[in-house]
Amino acid sequence: MIEMQxxxxxxxxxxxxxxGVSITIEDxxxxxxxxxxxxxxxxxxxxxxxxxxxxxxxxxxxxKDLLNMKWREVPLLRRDIGVVYQDFKLLPKLSVYENVAFxxxxxxxxxxxxxxxVMEVLxxxxxxxxxxxxxxxxxxxxxxxxxxxxxxxxxxxLLIADEPTGNLDPDTSWGIxxxxxxxxxxxxxxxxATHSKDIVNTIKRRVIAIExxxxxxxxxxxxxxxxA
Amino acid sequence: xxxxxxxxxxxxxxxxxxxxxxxMNINHIANSIEEDVEIxxxxxxxxxxxxxxxxxxxxxxxxxxESIVFSSRDEELQNLMTSMGDQGSFWEMFxxxxxxxxxxxxxxxxxxxxxxxxxxIEGFNRVERVNYGQDIIQSLFTFNNFARNIGLVLIIAxxxxxxxxxxxxxxxxxxxRRKEIEIMKLVGATNWFIRWPFFVEGLLLGVLGSIIxxxxxxxxxxxLNHSAGLDQFDFxxxxxxxxxxxxxxxxxxxxxASIGIWGSVMSVRKFLKV
Ligand SMILES: Nc1ncnc2c1ncn2[C@@H]1O[C@H](COP(=O)(O)OP(=O)(O)OP(=O)(O)O)[C@@H](O)[C@H]1O
Ligand SMILES: [Mg+2]
Numbered sequence: 001m002i003e004m005q006x007x008x009x010x011x012x013x014x015x016x017x018x019x020g021v022s023i024t025i026e027d028x029x030x031x032x033x034x035x036x037x038x039x040x041x042x043x044x045x046x047x048x049x050x051x052x053x054x055x056x057x058x059x060x061x062x063x064k065d066l067l068n069m070k071w072r073e074v075p076l077l078r079r080d081i082g083v084v085y086q087d088f089k090l091l092p093k094l095s096v097y098e099n100v101a102f103x104x105x106x107x108x109x110x111x112x113x114x115x116x117x118v119m120e121v122l123x124x125x126x127x128x129x130x131x132x133x134x135x136x137x138x139x140x141x142x143x144x145x146x147x148x149x150x151x152x153x154x155x156x157x158l159l160i161a162d163e164p165t166g167n168l169d170p171d172t173s174w175g176i177x178x179x180x181x182x183x184x185x186x187x188x189x190x191x192x193a194t195h196s197k198d199i200v201n202t203i204k205r206r207v208i209a210i211e212x213x214x215x216x217x218x219x220x221x222x223x224x225x226x227x228a
Numbered sequence: 229x230x231x232x233x234x235x236x237x238x239x240x241x242x243x244x245x246x247x248x249x250x251x252m253n254i255n256h257i258a259n260s261i262e263e264d265v266e267i268x269x270x271x272x273x274x275x276x277x278x279x280x281x282x283x284x285x286x287x288x289x290x291x292x293x294e295s296i297v298f299s300s301r302d303e304e305l306q307n308l309m310t311s312m313g314d315q316g317s318f319w320e321m322f323x324x325x326x327x328x329x330x331x332x333x334x335x336x337x338x339x340x341x342x343x344x345x346x347x348x349i350e351g352f353n354r355v356e357r358v359n360y361g362q363d364i365i366q367s368l369f370t371f372n373n374f375a376r377n378i379g380l381v382l383i384i385a386x387x388x389x390x391x392x393x394x395x396x397x398x399x400x401x402x403x404x405r406r407k408e409i410e411i412m413k414l415v416g417a418t419n420w421f422i423r424w425p426f427f428v429e430g431l432l433l434g435v436l437g438s439i440i441x442x443x444x445x446x447x448x449x450x451x452l453n454h455s456a457g458l459d460q461f462d463f464x465x466x467x468x469x470x471x472x473x474x475x476x477x478x479x480x481x482x483x484x485a486s487i488g489i490w491g492s493v494m495s496v497r498k499f500l501k502v
Contacts, residue, residue: 050412071419078416089411106417150415 001027001158001189002048009043009213017043019026020057025191026210027157030184033193034224035210041193044210045162048191049081050074062157068156079107082188083196084161088143090135090150096122097131100150121149125179141172145179152183159183161192165199177202177203189197233393237487239439240386241480245380245445248476251372253466260465261361265361267346268330268359275354283354287332290345294337301328321327329356339361359474387487394433394491398426402499409499420502426492434488435481442477449473 002025010019017040025031033041045058046052049053050066059066062080069077090099096151097118122128125145135143144164151159161180165173177199184190194200200223207222208215218227269287271280287296299307304324312318322328332348336342346358364385411420418425 006363049414075413078414083414089407089414090410091411103415106412106415106421146411154416156269205442 001025002056002191003060004047005038005058007047009040012056017141017213018047018054021210021213021215023208023215023218025189028184028187028189030181030190031192032205032207032222032224033210034195034200034207034226035066035190036226038196039210040190040213041210041212042162045083045191046159047195048158048160049078049083052169052188054076074107076189079154080157080158081193082156084144084147084151084159086163086166089134090143095132095134095157096127096138096146099135099146100128100153103150103153109154116148117153121153124152124182139172141168142176144168144172147171148176148179148183152188155203156188158189158191161190163195165194165196170198173199197224197226214227230397233390233397233433233491234437236386236390236393237434237484238440240383240390240487241438241441241484242444243379243386244383244483245441245476245480247375247383248479249445251376251379252472252476254368254372254375257465258372259339261368261492265336265342267334267336267342267349269324269334269349269352270356271334272354272356273329275330283352284332285418286352287334287349290334290348291343292341293473294321294335295333297333299331300335301326301330304328322350350357359390372487379460387483387499390437390487391491391494394430394488395495397433397449398429398492398495401429402426402495406499413500422500423493423496426496427489430488430490430492431485432488434484437488438484441484445474445480447474449476453488480483 002023004021004023007018007021008016010016020042023142033044035041043052047054047066048061050069054067057067061077062076064073064079072183091102094102100118101114104117107158109117119128119131122131125148127142127145127149130138130142135146137145144167148161148164150160159180164180165176168176173196179201180190197201204221207217207224209217209225271284272282275283283300284296286294303423305322305328308328309317309320334345336345344358345362347353350358351431450469453466
């Protein structure tokens with residue numbers, strides 16, 4: 001699914017965020033990405049769906065070579081990847097329904113398929129009854145669930161979540177984790193950056209720890225390993 | 229802002245249409261005069277028949293010549309008398325003692341070569357004089373080049389102003405939709421999917437801007453063609469109303485649309501690099 005070899009990323013301002021990362025992530029895995037603030041977790045994630053381009057090394061996602069990819073091939077890569085952001089990135093003027101439908105309209109699905117699929121994923125995240133609400137009328141956890149619904153609407157093979165529980169209270173966070181586990185159980189690979197010691201130590205999965213732009217630990221059913 | 233950019237396109241196209249009308253018509257007039265330009269080679273009156281024939285042979289050897297017609301002094305006199313009409317009878321007294329020259333009328337294949345050929349002929353034996361309408365043509369071409377250069381500079385400056393205004397108008401729309409575009413890109417929209425609404429907006433601005441210039445072209449050129457009295461001088465033949473107005477309208481519309489599209493494409497470009 002994902003294969004990185006000696007990946008380096010230096011931002012245009014000279015900050016070196018990743019300094020030689022090599023890793024393999026298989027289909028269907030559930031991976032936590034941990035590490036202190038500024039370690040390079042978000043950078044790692046952005047490289048996978050090519051929001052950022054690596055400076056050197058080799059990245060392969062779904063068999064596609066990301067460093068030698070043309071601009072017009074990027075949309076096709078992204079259609080196989082769902083992304084959930086810490087700040088949700090919902091459009092404030094659109095309803096919950098429209099926010100999710102948007103992701104399917106962009107890939108030019110038929111209107112009939114869109115109607116059916118949007119209600120399906122809203123049901124999956126438990127928001128079927130709030131389809132007409134706008135984001136401002138929802139709680140943080142509900143907004144995060146809309147973002148997840150949008151990310152999975154197009155049946156991605158890979159779901160990436162950058163601190164999906166970052167701004168949420170513990171109860172709500174567990175709700176989000178339950179949804180992510182279900183999605184993973186249905187075969188979708190999940191990569192999740194997190195600062196939550198509780199979650200990582202309770203729902204035991206593979207843990208990849210990043211420090212100073214390097215992978216310092218890679219454990220199956222690992223621990224969080226930092227003081228919360 | 230929207231209105232300003234439509235107005236900019238309108239102004240640009242009005243000038244484009246005016247300049248093209250002037251330039252194309254002067255060109256047309258110059259060409260039609262030029263088409264008729266002949267080199268009259270006046271054979272020396274003292275030349276013998278043989279020498280005259282020899283000169284004819286030499287002329288026949290010239291390159292880039294379309295036709296050579298010989299006209300004897302008697303024919304020349306006859307032509308003169310006919311062309312003078314009533315007053316032609318005055319020339320009858322010369323019938324016995326014709327003062328005119330034998331003439332070779334030479335036509336260049338390419339009117340532009342007329343001067344060169346004429347100069348070459350001047351050096352031939354037994355040539356008294358060479359006449360051709362070099363002055364009119366030269367000044368027409370000089371004026372046309374001058375008008376064309378000024379027009380081009382002005383038009384290019386205006387086109388860029390219009391493109392700039394349109395791209396700014398569209399940038400405002402894009403700015404408002406920046407977040408939407410970013411998310412579209414992140415969920416896998418192709419650049420064209422994002423670009424086309426702006427493309428259409430630019431196209432629309434361009435087309436709206438060309439309505440007034442085209443209307444003015446249709447009525448203005450009609451006036452020029454029918455009521456300005458230009459048709460009384462048959463040496464000035466401006467381009468006929470049809471198909472000229474249609475062709476020029478097509479050009480105006482095309483330029484308007486290109487300005488609009490260019491402006492919009494330019495302004496979207498940097499927002500697509502996500
Ligand atoms: N767009 C950017 N331009 C320049 N430097 C950047 C950019 N994004 C991140 N960085 C730098 O790269 C380093 C790694 O940042 P990154 O966002 O990957 O960390 P992180 O592990 O996600 O941190 P956090 O846990 O706080 O989200 C930091 O030093 C950061 O300042
Ligand atoms: Mg981060």
